[in-house]
Amino acid sequence: MTTMKHIERDEQARAILRGNDRGGYTVPTAGLYPYQWNWDSAFTAWGLATFDTERAWAEIETLMSGQWPSGMVPHILFHRPDPGYFPGPDVWGADRGPIPSSGISQPPVAATMLRAVHESAPNEARLRPLFAALKAWHGWFMKWRCDGGAIFITHPWEAGRDNAPDWDEAMAAIDPVGVGEYTRRDTSHVDASMRPTKEEYDRYVWLVQQGRGHGWNDAEMAPVLPLRVADPTMTFILLRANRDLTALGLELGEDISELQAWTEELRTGAARLRNPETGIFDAINLATGQHTGNVSNASYLCWYAGVDDGTMLSHLDAAFAHCRYPVPSHPSGTDKFDAKRYWRGPTWAFMNSMIGRGLNDMGYDDMADRLRYATRDLIAEHGFAEYFDPLTGDPAGGGMFSWTAAVWLAWASPSVEGD
Numbered sequence: 001m002t003t004m005k006h007i008e009r010d011e012q013a014r015a016i017l018r019g020n021d022r023g024g025y026t027v028p029t030a031g032l033y034p035y036q037w038n039w040d041s042a043f044t045a046w047g048l049a050t051f052d053t054e055r056a057w058a059e060i061e062t063l064m065s066g067q068w069p070s071g072m073v074p075h076i077l078f079h080r081p082d083p084g085y086f087p088g089p090d091v092w093g094a095d096r097g098p099i100p101s102s103g104i105s106q107p108p109v110a111a112t113m114l115r116a117v118h119e120s121a122p123n124e125a126r127l128r129p130l131f132a133a134l135k136a137w138h139g140w141f142m143k144w145r146c147d148g149g150a151i152f153i154t155h156p157w158e159a160g161r162d163n164a165p166d167w168d169e170a171m172a173a174i175d176p177v178g179v180g181e182y183t184r185r186d187t188s189h190v191d192a193s194m195r196p197t198k199e200e201y202d203r204y205v206w207l208v209q210q211g212r213g214h215g216w217n218d219a220e221m222a223p224v225l226p227l228r229v230a231d232p233t234m235t236f237i238l239l240r241a242n243r244d245l246t247a248l249g250l251e252l253g254e255d256i257s258e259l260q261a262w263t264e265e266l267r268t269g270a271a272r273l274r275n276p277e278t279g280i281f282d283a284i285n286l287a288t289g290q291h292t293g294n295v296s297n298a299s300y301l302c303w304y305a306g307v308d309d310g311t312m313l314s315h316l317d318a319a320f321a322h323c324r325y326p327v328p329s330h331p332s333g334t335d336k337f338d339a340k341r342y343w344r345g346p347t348w349a350f351m352n353s354m355i356g357r358g359l360n361d362m363g364y365d366d367m368a369d370r371l372r373y374a375t376r377d378l379i380a381e382h383g384f385a386e387y388f389d390p391l392t393g394d395p396a397g398g399g400m401f402s403w404t405a406a407v408w409l410a411w412a413s414p415s416v417e418g419d
Helices: 003-019 038-048 053-064 110-120 124-144 165-172 198-213 218-224 232-252 257-272 297-302 310-322 349-361 365-382 402-412
Strands: 150-153
Touching (some): 003 038, 003 365, 124 232, 150 257, 365 402
């Protein structure tokens, strides 16, 4: 990649983040996602920290400003009305926080990204209240989403991997009776073949209706949750985030004993996710106790969480062998693989960045470089799409996407290391 080419990409990435800025928060992309999404926003802060640290701090502060009294940070904050979006705040009926929001959370990458922002521009005065807020959020996960140390989801949107095969069995058990008519927004912006099916979406909406019926009350919902799937995404990301939050707490002189106890509990949960028959890390349907048997890109977040594993290295090597642009969200050549349908095959640059950082942490620098360079080529050749066909690199989903731009600036660009 020529110096001029990557400098142009750097400028394009910064322009995308500025263009998606709505004043204190960034939307994932214009039109398709008009609000502040939780983990998108945290990744965006990571990218912003490479050229505008003030905005990076503000991004996380705005995200945490929507925190509920319970400690939960919603997966969507509806800062401004947008009547065309579905499901909007009127559908969620979630009024437990200071800002209209959804009623579920999302993978808690914020502490990890906050640590990166703080390292770029140390600011103890801004860090201290965010530390307290993030600790309360992590505590919410441990209280309401933890089963033997593994973090489970109650809605596929909570995992951020909406239509991944990991949820197929649990979702199939749901009869979305009475869901009613609705108009999706995503398929008016993006080819329907790249999105979840109508049958999947009916169940998504039904689950929202169930939560609303219980007033999004954690204690009331806990005994009757229709979906409980222990998730590698959640478990590995929270384990990593908890360690990063602990490091920030040490710097601040805070009591970290509770964080350390959570870390040990999450280590136990991470071990539970190893499938005894295959050796891979996969999801567990807690209704049946059965592992789902799927190798997903979330399976490779083990190293990001600080869990070393040789079995997953062999699977990652196979992903490189079968895909020009790994890591696919589901392995190519399997019956559930769909190269362009959201989380059933496409490659996601932001997931690659976490996998790559984990590989570096564990000392697998050659594999980490291999993944970083493949992701660099993918974005350089095919732009800043939401996700990509792992076989051809064709862009899919939304375009001019914030977290892809952020990952380029913070991890994939040659400018990151001057190479």
